[in-house]
Amino acid sequence: MPLKAVVLLLAVVCVWCVEECACFPNGSVAFSCGNMMPVHPPFSPSTSSPPFTLTTSSSTYTPGGVISVTVEAVQNSSTEFQGFLLQARSREGNALLWPVGKFTNIDTTLFTALHCKNMKNSTVSQASGAKRKKVQLTWEAPSNSNYGDIYFSVSVVQDYTTFWVQLNSSALRLDSSGNSAAGVFSPSALLLITLLSLSANS
Ligand SMILES: *[C@@H]1O[C@H](CO)[C@@H](O)[C@H](O)[C@H]1NC(C)=O
Ligand SMILES: *[C@@H]1O[C@H](CO)[C@@H](O)[C@H](O)[C@H]1NC(C)=O
């Protein structure tokens, strides 16, 4: 192939990468942002039951509230994973293929913050191929109520040939009842609990 054609081909591939995937030139796992598919030709996603769980600290969320999200190997399993891609999604309207909200306090020595669909820190993946049994991240909900119920979706790479795509958490119901007092651990709820235990003791 003439040099010009090679350069052109590389340029096309690079543009595609910038738009479509979270590519890591240093050999870490690369994913596509949209379908969350690892770029691992010629292998396709595993259809067996995944040895990983995706859990959240709450089954509801409030606008602007934070949720802790955990991906980990099932109990007592020796399985480890070397790559993942995690984001929140909504089933409302055209948000279906877009991440929702953003991750906060991302430790960049462990994780790579990604800006899928140009949304800053909307998606997180690993920073290296180091094997892990568990990762935990903090997610902040959008400050509006436009997204309805949301869920988290993760793709997990055990190794080059074995990976699971778009494992979904249970849905988190939008709690837009107004102020933060709706949260279980809000100061007023804690005050109420304190008051209740005071009266129980008296
Ligand atoms: C995991 O291992 C512990 C200790 O061996 C055992 O008590 C527990 O039942 C196991 N849990 C599962 C889910 O197998
Ligand atoms: C995104 O995450 C990085 C790494 O933690 C942080 O430095 C940056 O301020 C974040 N940006 C936004 C818009 O949250």
Ligand SMILES: *[C@@H]1O[C@H](CO)[C@@H](O)[C@H](O)[C@H]1NC(C)=O
């Ligand atoms: C791989 O590249 C990503 C993105 O540039 C970087 O954040 C990460 O630290 C690198 N990992 C290693 C092991 O060099």
Ligand SMILES: *[C@@H]1O[C@H](CO)[C@@H](O)[C@H](O)[C@H]1NC(C)=O
């Ligand atoms: C997770 O949800 C997405 C969007 O509805 C769906 O395409 C995907 O198949 C689901 N994943 C699994 C493992 O069922």
